[in-house]
């Protein structure tokens with residue numbers, strides 16, 4: 001079958017994508033996958049702050065001296 005351009009599979013869900021002419025979310029199959037990919041980039045680009053880590057901070061200015069050591073005032077991360 002020639003004359004029909006093949007589209008690469010969606011990089012997110014690996015499903016076949018619609019023809020590019022009809023697919024405004026190319027190279028993804030749908031907006032959902034495009035959003036998922038965008039979310040991946042956003043997560044990788046932004047630093048994810050710990051839950052309420054700032055609210056429990058006692059020192060407004062972080063000291064570079066204890067940067068390599070855990071703050072004794074804060075408990076270690078637990079599940």
Ligand SMILES: [Zn+2]
Nearest residue numbers: 010013029033
């Ligand atoms: Zn997809």
